[in-house]
Amino acid sequence: MTILVWIEQNDGQAVSNCWELLAKARALGQELDTEVAALLIGSDVEEASLQAFAYGAGKVLAATDSSLAGFRLQPFVEVAEQAVERTGAVAFLANASIRGGVLAATVACRQNAGIAANATDLWVEDGKLVAARAIYSGNIRARIQFESPLAVASVRPRSFPMPEPTERTGTVETLDATLNEYDIRQKVTDFRAAEAGEISLTDAHIIVSGGRGVAVDPQKGFELVGELAQTLGAALGASRAAVDAGYIPYKHQVGQTGKTVRPDLYIACGISGAIQHLAGMGNSKIIVAVNKDPNAPIFERAKYGIVDDLFTTVPALTAEFSKRLK
Amino acid sequence: MNIAVLIKQTPDTAELPKISVEEALSGELRATMVLNPWDEFAVEEAIDLSDRFGCQTTAVSMGRADETDALKHALAMGVENALLVDEEVASGGDEWAAADALAAAVTKVGEERDVELVLAGKMSVDGNSGVIYAGVACKLGWDLLVNVTRIVDIADGTLIAEQAFEGGQETVEVPLPVVISVAKEINEPRYPSFMGIRKASRAAIPVLGSADIQVAASSTARWTDLEKPEVEQVQVRIIEGDSVEEKAARLADALMAEKVI
Numbered sequence: 001m002t003i004l005v006w007i008e009q010n011d012g013q014a015v016s017n018c019w020e021l022l023a024k025a026r027a028l029g030q031e032l033d034t035e036v037a038a039l040l041i042g043s044d045v046e047e048a049s050l051q052a053f054a055y056g057a058g059k060v061l062a063a064t065d066s067s068l069a070g071f072r073l074q075p076f077v078e079v080a081e082q083a084v085e086r087t088g089a090v091a092f093l094a095n096a097s098i099r100g101g102v103l104a105a106t107v108a109c110r111q112n113a114g115i116a117a118n119a120t121d122l123w124v125e126d127g128k129l130v131a132a133r134a135i136y137s138g139n140i141r142a143r144i145q146f147e148s149p150l151a152v153a154s155v156r157p158r159s160f161p162m163p164e165p166t167e168r169t170g171t172v173e174t175l176d177a178t179l180n181e182y183d184i185r186q187k188v189t190d191f192r193a194a195e196a197g198e199i200s201l202t203d204a205h206i207i208v209s210g211g212r213g214v215a216v217d218p219q220k221g222f223e224l225v226g227e228l229a230q231t232l233g234a235a236l237g238a239s240r241a242a243v244d245a246g247y248i249p250y251k252h253q254v255g256q257t258g259k260t261v262r263p264d265l266y267i268a269c270g271i272s273g274a275i276q277h278l279a280g281m282g283n284s285k286i287i288v289a290v291n292k293d294p295n296a297p298i299f300e301r302a303k304y305g306i307v308d309d310l311f312t313t314v315p316a317l318t319a320e321f322s323k324r325l326k
Numbered sequence: 327m328n329i330a331v332l333i334k335q336t337p338d339t340a341e342l343p344k345i346s347v348e349e350a351l352s353g354e355l356r357a358t359m360v361l362n363p364w365d366e367f368a369v370e371e372a373i374d375l376s377d378r379f380g381c382q383t384t385a386v387s388m389g390r391a392d393e394t395d396a397l398k399h400a401l402a403m404g405v406e407n408a409l410l411v412d413e414e415v416a417s418g419g420d421e422w423a424a425a426d427a428l429a430a431a432v433t434k435v436g437e438e439r440d441v442e443l444v445l446a447g448k449m450s451v452d453g454n455s456g457v458i459y460a461g462v463a464c465k466l467g468w469d470l471l472v473n474v475t476r477i478v479d480i481a482d483g484t485l486i487a488e489q490a491f492e493g494g495q496e497t498v499e500v501p502l503p504v505v506i507s508v509a510k511e512i513n514e515p516r517y518p519s520f521m522g523i524r525k526a527s528r529a530a531i532p533v534l535g536s537a538d539i540q541v542a543a544s545s546t547a548r549w550t551d552l553e554k555p556e557v558e559q560v561q562v563r564i565i566e567g568d569s570v571e572e573k574a575a576r577l578a579d580a581l582m583a584e585k586v587i
Contacts, residue, residue, distance in 0.1 A: 106464055109461045113546055115455075134454060136350065140552050187499045188498055194493055232587065257364070303560050303562065321578060
């Protein structure tokens with residue numbers, strides 16, 4: 001009986017959201033009287049293994065091979081299924097990233113297991129794991145009851161608090177990479193890492209977003225919004241209107257057809273607050289709206305508002321926070 | 327090499343907040359139903375690939391026997407064939423039963439038209455799982471690429487694509503057949519033409535039922551206790567001040583006190 005948690009790695013670095021999940025798994029494991037194992041798959045997993053123990057793993061299962069250096073579904077699924085079968089896992093949990101989502105789904109389908117995709121909570125009822133997830137784009141919440149011996153979930157980033165690392169250590173159990181390079185059908189021929197230093201929207205504690213309100217001078221507008229984001233150590237977001245108008249690339253889009261986020265603080269600058277935008281950020285802890293129009297729907301969801309021109313307000317905020325965060 | 331594109335008919339995104347628990351449970355939605363927005367990118371890519379590589383395209387959707395609006399939208403955009411899978415074939419089943427039914431439908435299409443590529447959108451705006459295409463790949467035993475931002479080339483039985491993930495972007499080569507979920511960056515979906523709409527409105531769409539395909543029963547998880555999440559009633563505090571500097575200072579005070587900065 002084991003709860004298995006896949007620790008995703010990018011370029012040899014563990015994805016930090018996985019530690020939130022691992023710490024949660026540790027708490028669930030105590031309730032279920034079940035061991036918690038971290039599953040590491042890669043070419044070098046030494047540092048991530050140490051971190052896994054520090055963040056809550058009782059055991060680390062590791063497959064290391066040069067063929068596992070980058071994520072490819074076929075060999076990663078083989079290793080994950082080997083881990084599930086060897087430990088008699090009752091749960092397989094992954095971060096709901098692009099790769100975590102597809103790994104969890106494929107493992108679940110192959111093991112004929114129930115899945116809670118993009119889950120937002122996990123808990124124990126009558127000695128069994130249960131999950132919550134949103135359907136209808138956040139407009140209905142459902143409880144997911146697993147009917148299979150194995151429960152699989154991909155869990156949204158920031159669903160659980162980030163744990164403090166401990167001094168715990170443990171032993172690493174080795175798994176075999178069952179496929180050699182020749183057997184792996186997919187070949188990665190080129191890789192370009194995301195820009196260094198860029199804060200990802202789904203990980204961010206603070207997000208500063210710009211919308212159609214920048215229209216009179218979009219370049220200047222997003223420069224100002226970007227400066228505020230940088231001052232706060234925040235990720236830069238945008239509404240669909242701003243993306244569709246070509247002010248900023250799609251990867252910054254928050255909302256129905258963009259990213260779903262839930263930071264501690266979301267500052268919406270010149271965003272009216274269409275339903276589709278609220279679907280992506282409505283669960284932020286504190287929403288601040290800066291908008292010239294006092295009747296903009298965003299003010300119905302915001303805790304704090306400034307009714308003023310963003311072209312003067314945003315630089316004033318940047319100046320104020322640079323003073324205070326010195 | 328021909329293409330099947332998986333699509334779903336979903337509520338208009340503007341009407342999602344109005345959907346009640348009762349509607350969600352019964353499936354009797356009062357909302358305006360449209361082609362799932364994420365699937366428009368898959369349909370557009372299918373049409374674009376058929377122009378580039380001279381292949382045939384078939385849109386496949388699972389739904390009630392009369393739910394053909396999304397398929398007609400795909401036909402109006404320019405997909406050549408449409409096929410509806412009656413959801414009764416996977417009645418009461420889970421995602422894997424649905425995936426099995428769609429995989430069986432793709433196989434059926436393939437018997438006539440040699441399908442080697444299945445395209446799908448990122449997720450549906452109602453189910454929000456994004457797992458069906460993974461299940462279809464699994465049931466077909468095909469490779470899977472996700473969040474593809476560009477199909478570079480298809481030649482000699484190999485497909486070359488760019489796929490994005492949180493940490494970057496990579497170019498991948500994979501032998502056909504393959505299932506691909508597409509990202510929003512891949513293209514700009516076209517609007518159906520007037521001629522396309524007229525043609526689609528007259529199209530007779532074949533329906534696959536339980537007499538045509540067999541689906542393995544699967545019920546690995548149940549959705550229970552559906553509820554509308556309570557939207558926290560927040561009363562906005564408008565920060566007043568004689569200048570933007572004063573407003574900025576007051577907002578900063580409030581946010582520092584909230585301990586979010």
